Amino acid sequence: MYRIQDILDRLMPAESIEQTVDGLVIGRPDEEVRGIAVTFMATQAAIEQAVSLGANLLISHEGVFYSHRSDGNTLKEDPVVWHKKHRLEELGLAVLRYHDGIHRETPDGITSGLIEELGWQDAVCEYQPASAVLELQAATLGEVARLLKVKLNLPYVRFTGDPLMLCRKVGVLVGYRGGGELAIPLLREVDLIIAGEGPEWETPEYVRDAVYQGKSKAIIFLGHGPSETPGMKRLARVLRVAFPSLLVHVIENEPLFHWI
Known part of the structure; x- marks a missing residue:
């Protein structure tokens, strides 16, 4: 059995967490991990898909609330932010931001x-x-x-x-x-x-x-997104080796822009 803290310890050793945007955005470190989903961006669609796959931990490369450093509090009155936070709580889905750590690997x-x-x-x-x-x-x-x-x-x-x-x-x-x-x-x-x-x-x-x-x-x-999604797919492969008893899914975001 693995807990969210075990995933945190694997990705973010204590000596590496200063001066970083990485960390648990929502959820409890002592919670048991039933499944992991990895994505470039924790969009509303990715959140719903993660739960449908049986994951209760979503690892997102970019910020959940539309800013590189925001935890959502600066926009807490915004209806889109409120809905997203409320839905995460309702679903019991923990979200881990993992941005700086993977970029600081050698090589990136x-x-x-x-x-x-x-x-x-x-x-x-x-x-x-x-x-x-x-x-x-x-x-x-x-x-x-x-x-x-x-x-x-x-x-x-x-x-x-x-x-x-x-x-x-x-x-x-x-x-x-x-x-x-x-x-x-x-x-x-x-x-x-x-x-x-x-x-x-x-x-x-x-x-x-x-x-x-x-x-x-x-x-x-x-x-x-397209330039960084392959790196998150690579992370999923690393996690499968590190935590072989856990199912680790990759969620690829739909294209952000449309064209005519």
């Missing part, structure tokens, strides 16, 4: 998950704290974009750059790491950045000007 567990999902482990040249640099077999930007779309089962990807440009050296920046502060210096050593998201007026505009100047540079935005 979320970055590793995306690279493993793409089958690019052997192409990694270097893992940096916030990125990875890969040497791929030469392909055009358009071909890489289509490959990502298929392998990650995405409805679309967005890119800036010449679709006929050949890409060999690639930088990977998951989540909200596609901004200029991280991505532009990396573009000095790679042809292509594959990122989750970032301000559109920073790196994409840099790439647009670089292309106009005749330089071979490009960026692909996968979306925040």
